[in-house]
Structure formats: C-alpha cells, structure tokens
Amino acid sequence: MANNRVLIIGGGPAGLEAAHNVADLGLTAVLVEKRERLGGTPISAQYAALTHGFRDAEEAFDEMIARITQHTHVEMHLNSRVVGVEGKAGDFRVRVENHHGAHTMDVGAIIVATGFDHFDPARETQIYNYYEYPDVITIADLEPMLKAKQVVRRSNGALPERVCFIQCVGSRDRQIGNEYCSKVCCGIASKQAIEIKQLVPSCKVFIFYIDMRMYGYWENEIYWPAQEKYKVNYIKGIVTEVIQKGDKLLVRGEDTTMGRPMEVTMDLVVLSVGMEPSKGTKEVAQVLGLKQNKFGFIDVPHESLDPTATSIPGIFVAGAAAGPKDLDDTISMAGLASLRAITAARKSHSN
Numbered sequence: 001m002a003n004n005r006v007l008i009i010g011g012g013p014a015g016l017e018a019a020h021n022v023a024d025l026g027l028t029a030v031l032v033e034k035r036e037r038l039g040g041t042p043i044s045a046q047y048a049a050l051t052h053g054f055r056d057a058e059e060a061f062d063e064m065i066a067r068i069t070q071h072t073h074v075e076m077h078l079n080s081r082v083v084g085v086e087g088k089a090g091d092f093r094v095r096v097e098n099h100h101g102a103h104t105m106d107v108g109a110i111i112v113a114t115g116f117d118h119f120d121p122a123r124e125t126q127i128y129n130y131y132e133y134p135d136v137i138t139i140a141d142l143e144p145m146l147k148a149k150q151v152v153r154r155s156n157g158a159l160p161e162r163v164c165f166i167q168c169v170g171s172r173d174r175q176i177g178n179e180y181c182s183k184v185c186c187g188i189a190s191k192q193a194i195e196i197k198q199l200v201p202s203c204k205v206f207i208f209y210i211d212m213r214m215y216g217y218w219e220n221e222i223y224w225p226a227q228e229k230y231k232v233n234y235i236k237g238i239v240t241e242v243i244q245k246g247d248k249l250l251v252r253g254e255d256t257t258m259g260r261p262m263e264v265t266m267d268l269v270v271l272s273v274g275m276e277p278s279k280g281t282k283e284v285a286q287v288l289g290l291k292q293n294k295f296g297f298i299d300v301p302h303e304s305l306d307p308t309a310t311s312i313p314g315i316f317v318a319g320a321a322a323g324p325k326d327l328d329d330t331i332s333m334a335g336l337a338s339l340r341a342i343t344a345a346r347k348s349h350s351n
Helices: 013-024 040-044 057-069 139-148 185-199 218-228 279-288 327-350
Strands: 005-009 028-032 074-077 081-088 091-098 101-107 109-112 116-118 136-138 162-169 204-209 233-245 248-255 260-266 268-273 275-277 315-317
Touching: 005 013, 005 101, 005 327, 013 028, 013 040, 013 057, 013 074, 013 327, 040 057, 057 074, 081 279, 091 109, 109 279, 109 327, 136 139, 139 185, 139 268, 162 185, 162 260, 185 204, 185 218, 185 268, 233 260, 248 268, 315 327
Parallel strands: 005 028, 005 109, 028 074, 109 315, 136 268, 162 204, 162 268, 204 233
Antiparallel strands: 081 091, 091 101, 116 275, 233 248, 248 260
C-alpha cells in the first residue's frame, strides 16, 4: 500500500520550496541532500544578491531553510544520497546512504530537485585562459567578492579600473554541444555590473554580448538602469581571445555592429558561464532510471503542458535539473511539482 510520504532529492531553492509545500499540505516531506547544509548552489557558491529584486541571497534562503527545519512534517537527511529505488507510483522503496550506513524508506512519490553546475571555462572553444590568468574569473567567482563588498584584481589586490563581462561562455555553442541559451546569464551580468559600479563608482564596466536576453521585469529593473543610471557599456561583439599584456588583459574579438576587429585592455575579465546539468542530476537520473535529454538534463516529455513530469509516473522534476531556470521559474515549478507529487501519492493510496 502507498503511503503519504514524498521524497525530495536536493535541498536547493526547488527542493526547499517543494518540501515546504508538501509539508504544509499535510504529507511528510522527506528531504535528502548530499551536502552538509541546505540552500544548494546559491549558498555553497556564496551568491550575493538575488538577480530579481537585489535581495540579500543568504537572508532570503535562510528564511526558506528555517521554514523547513522548523516544520514538524519535514524529515531531513543531510550528507546523504539516494542509491537505489524500486516500485511504482504510490509505492516506491528508496535506498539512502550516508556515513552512518544505508537504510530504506517507503514513499508515495519522488521530486528530483538536483539543480545545475556552472560551466567549466576550460571547455570553451574560444581562448579565455581562465586557469592561466588570475584576473580572468567567472560570474560565480565574482559573487563572493560582491558578497564581501571587495571587488579587486586577484593578481595584486588593487581595485579594477576597467572590467568586462563576456557573455554566452558555455551556452549557445554547438561545438561544445551546449546549443541552448542558459537564460539567466544576461541578467546576472547586468546585475553584477550594477553592483560593481555601486562598490567602485570610478570603474568602467563593459558587457560584450551576442544579443541581450532579458525576461519579464528584468528589462526595467536591471537592463535599462545599468545603462542609464550606472553607465555600463554594452557592446555587441564576439570575443575570441584574452591574453596577458603587461599587467593588463588584452581582449580581442570583433565589434559586430561596426564590423571591424576589436582590441581593448581590461583589469578584470568576467566570463558569464552558463548552466549545465549537475553531477548530482546525472547520478540521480541513473539511479532512478529517468530519461535524460541530449544535454543531460532530466527529460520532460511535454514541457509546455506538463513541465514537471518525467519519463516515470510518480517521479517529478523541479528547477534547473530540467534545464536552465531563473529563481522565479524554479519556485513556480517546485510548487507545481509538489502538487503533482501529492496527487500521485493520494491517488495511489486510495486505490
């Protein structure tokens, strides 16, 4: 017989929201997280502020975590991994391992919320020398600096006078196999450009882009203020190479608006790396037997009409485990996944 327990794999934004919804609706949310702390990538990577709203990220996620840890209908397993599953919707038996050993649990439905990994710039087809030059960093590297309110050059600790962002690093690139847009990078780069200008007003900030992709309120909240209030320079162009020239970085490419080669010097180069399926997403897909799409994300057979369904009835997906998502979409998807999971568990329970 099925039971009224829903397993949520992953303790990031999607997992936290799903667990809270499941518990609030009276079922037991069983949350399994591989890290020792909840919060997912935003907490482990020390994000400074949410891209939508500029709210302090740690404060926002601490509130979400508190809702879970104080809820009587949430059962947590940190430092734990799902290593096996059998059964069907309404009656899954799941095997979980941690440093205390292994145990099994019965659940009625499963939600996969295993998030994403940042793209590794070493695989980029252009030459950005991320691992060679300390002043070439990623948007993920910049977040802890913004959080500490200390944006400096890694090479000498000095404040940067000129900073540029390079967009679409690891996204929209057929040669490496990531043909998709990572959706959030344009907004994050613009948010970070504003934050740099707030911390170092004298710094000149440039964003080199193929085309800017903003969604919903980001246009008015981030894109236009970045240009009009903070004087961030947006340049349509393709950067192909970053090399050291003295104590500066020489950025080479093409200004596609002007149709001519481009060479500019910078103190700090920030690579806007995209999203890839996390190692955890790939592992869990294998363990649960879920179909993955050509990029390695969890496959959603009917994304427009049923965005949380997977290839197995009773198992649902939420957030970036299914592909690039911003936080707004992630939270919405987690809400739907929790309702779908509860319905699946209850239907089976009544049969």
